[in-house]
Amino acid sequence: MIVAVTPNPAWDVTYRVAELVPGTSHRVPDVTGRAGGKGVNVARVVRDLGGDALVVAPVGGLHGQAFTASLADDGVAARLVATGVELRQSVAVVPEQASGWDGGHPTLFNESGEPLPDGVWDGLVATVAEAVGELGPEVVTISGSLPPGTTENQLAELIGAGRRGGAAVLVDTSGDALVWAARARADLVKPNRTEALGATGTGNVHDAAAALRELGAGAVVITDGGDGMRYDDGATRLTARLDTELAGNPTGAGDAALAALALGWTLPWPERLRRAVATSAASVTEPVAGRVDADLAASLLARTDLKEETLA
């Protein structure tokens, strides 16, 4: 059982348009909406891989109603904390054809969202503590940004709620929150290369991993797109990488990796890291984030190379 926490979820809307031309009007005949946020993607991938997952997130308002209905429609178990404020919306504009403007890439508009009213974060922490106490998950994941105004102490309480209940707490975030997660002794932090370098002010992934461990992180995995993933504990450095490059949609690849790391948490690190790479690669072939073909992930595992270096 994995408890997947999304502190700052969103109602995700996708607009498919013929072509994005800035400064003009676009008809949008094809609109889809669904519960979004990195932790929701983690939970969906855990399920795709045959595991059990529970989404925990604070939501409210009309988009919160839509979010709740979307998870129920998809059969994703959730314990949602009512915020009393409108859930933010994210709009992804996806062009049918690449234009000179966007090169065929989605253009994203992510509302910042409202700060959580007093007491809501405490409710989130209590919900995680309860879920951990009742369900005994091996792992609690915490994914994505924090609501505006969240403090270091609040994140530490959330991480503590998982750890005190005996779960490993895996955190995928960026900026100050990444530093805070390490200082709160998260069992794993999983930034991508840019996030790791940005948060630590270091110049390479080795130094970034060392800095995050020194702050208190139990383990550090840094993802680096097509260059694979690196685990570095100061004594050993593991690099796992697919032997080919898959074209597709990179959105959600990091969430798929975190789902695999969570499900494989008791495996030896070399195997854990290879599974994360294979699962992440399988997710890239899907048109939407939060989906993995388990058979494809299994077959890609055979094509995932591991390099192990012993450090001085």
Next chain:
Amino acid sequence: MIVAVTPNPAWDVTYRVAELVPGTSHRVPDVTGRAGGKGVNVARVVRDLGGDALVVAPVGGLHGQAFTASLADDGVAARLVATGVELRQSVAVVPEQASGWDGGHPTLFNESGEPLPDGVWDGLVATVAEAVGELGPEVVTISGSLPPGTTENQLAELIGAGRRGGAAVLVDTSGDALVWAARARADLVKPNRTEALGATGTGNVHDAAAALRELGAGAVVITDGGDGMRYDDGATRLTARLDTELAGNPTGAGDAALAALALGWTLPWPERLRRAVATSAASVTEPVAGRVDADLAASLLARTDLKEETLA
């Protein structure tokens, strides 16, 4: 009293972003939402000019709830017909600074919306007929696009509901619906130049006005941006135009014009047209559609020139 019908309203969301860069992610710290649709703008401007207006529109779903609450918050009277399907959303991305991409112009994403379930259009027609019977408005306006799947006969029934009750029916729409409105003997059709030429397949506004009159329209006013507005009844041609050009936000300028034409419906045509131009120009100075400073509109009236030509 003006009854302002919006057959295909929207929940309007505005995203203010620093700069729009296609193919990338944007943080949106500033989000505003409100009841939208051209008829809603007409009603708001009628109120700004001291008149009474009633919004009639079909809405549903979560955005329909937000739409209803928004009108109530703004004190706009409304009779809304429940559709049972989600109201469409329109997103306007407004850049703080002009970029090479958009030249500082808003980029709009207008969801097409769902077809109305069986019976909803009949409910809309009945609601208009009731409102006309009870309130005795001088004018019913019908503004904007029609829901997907609306037929010519359905639009004719809506126009008929107003006319049978003794109200003048003024229609501002485009494409097939503009032709249908003329054939249904709307008392006025008010396309812009592009819409008039597009719907009639003519090459100039004089021929377009003649074609629309021949189809059955009682009167034709064609708006032409900074070049003012033209009324043309075959015997007389009136052209009203501001003696200067105002910079600003042209969105909603046509709705302001329709509001002024509705409020001035019993005035002689030269005065009616001048008021439409002055009101439309005043709306351009407002940051959002559906708002006019009545004092500014009155002062711009003195700066509105009228040219009258007697045709052969």
